[in-house]
Amino acid sequence: MHWQRRRDLEGGKELGVWLLLDDGTVDTELYVESHEYRGGAFDVYTATPDGEWTHVGTFETPSAAFDAAQEHIQESPHPHEGF
Secondary structure, three states: OEEEEOOOOOOOOEEEEEEEEEOOEEEEEEEEEEOHHHOOOEEEEEEOOOOOEEEEEEEOOHHHHHHHHHHHHHHOOOOEOOO
16 A cells, blocks of 8 residues: 555645555545635545544644644555655
8 A cells, every 4th residue: 555645636625635545446535624714724634435534633724734644644654655
């Protein structure tokens, strides 16, 4: 398995998405999301194809949220393709 960043975002609330892939099948998704549109901050979540969501944290700036996402990936036992 390895982490790969998605590059096909369409300008929604998702600022960054990484996929943990196992032979091309998604095992876990990692999201950095903006909730500025409703007066909120930035959240980092993981999700599984089974619909299990885990809140990693809430952050005041996108930079802090991306740092948390990077830390989550680096602490993973799986390699990543860039960041």
